[in-house]
Amino acid sequence: MSTPVTDFPLLSGAEFVELYKVLKVQGLVDGGGAAKHVITEGLVKVNNEVDTRKRKKCVVGDVIEFNGEQIKIVATA
Template sequence: MSEKMQELSLLSGSEFVELYKVLKVQGMVNGGGEAKHVISEGLVTVNGDVDTRKRKKCVVGDVIEFNGATIKITLAE
């Protein structure tokens, strides 16, 4: 489990963010290529399940875990 859950807020009008972009934007990896690699290796979970789809559409309420960090997708207010 992670020490603290971080949040990634979707901008108004956005319905989803692709999984590899979550890792990249949150600085959990050095770039998109590395994000896609760790996802395809089965090192990332979405809502507690391993997901190997690099372009998986993450929506509000989804919880992504990788390398001890946890990100929750929220809606910007």
């Protein structure tokens, strides 16, 4: 059974969103500090690889995985 993927639309005109902001906005952590902590601890994957860069620029097509959740960065319609 596969994990459902939640879409995260970029703001209109934006080319990327920082990794910690995705976790924070999606409500997967209590705030920005907690997001940065779980990223630094190696608990977050981007495109199936652990990424410890808090301010990694996530672009359309990137898939973020944390705590059994998957979020895909998509373009705003």
